[in-house]
Amino acid sequence: MDTMIQFGKVSKEFLLTLFFSLFPILCGSSLSAMWTTVDIKTALSANFSSGEVFIYTSAFLTPYILTRLKERGPNILREFCFYLFLYALGVGAFLFISVRLESMLAISMSVDKELVMYIGYTIVVATLALWYYSIWPNYNNFDPVKSQADEARSLDVKMSKLIDKGTK
Incomplete structure (x- = not known):
């Protein structure tokens, strides 16, 4: 049950962080859909394929970096x-720079919009997985006093069993 509570707390923080970090993209897409003939889905897709999503995903990587700096020892x-993390960053x-250079230089650099959009989505998924991995320990309901008391009771039971075996 503690895991479900932890999952709920992490998910709440995730949804709030996601909403506020993507707020500029959501706002821009909404305004674009409201004032043009473009629907909201197409506007969102255009914002993701324009490379702007990299700005927001790199901000999401910050908790991972901080968690990584605290970790010690090997682990798969x-x-x-x-x-x-290296992939997402x-x-x-690379995608952000490629798309920006193409628009700034006003020349065609053969940047495939479909590929950029697909890779952009994989970057978002990788970033969100890293974010979850980084935030999860912050909501761990580990109580050291309870853990120590449980361990002491367990050792007491084991010791009693050993004493009982020795007196028989």
């Missing part, structure tokens, strides 16, 4: 998350 999950920066 930590290593996988680190490579996911590196590929996201």
Whole structure:
């Protein structure tokens, strides 16, 4: 049950963070849909494919960086998350720069909009997974006093069993 409570708290923080971090994209898409013939889904897709999403996903990576700095020792999950971080940061920066350069230089650089949008979505998914991994320990309901008392009771039971075996 504690895990479900922890999951609920992390999810609440996630939804609030997601909403406020993507607020500029949501606002821009809403205004675009309201004042043009473009529907909201197309406007959102255009904002994600324009490379702007990298700005927001890189901000989401901050908790991961702080968590990573505190960790010590090898662990497969930590290593996988680190490579996911490098992917989200590196590929996201590359896409953002490519799309921005194409629009700033006003020349066609053969940047495939479909590919940019697809990779943008994978970056978002990788970033959200990293964010969840980083925030999860903050809501751990670990009570050291209760844990120590439980361990003491367990040791007491084991000791009593050993004493009972020795007296028989």
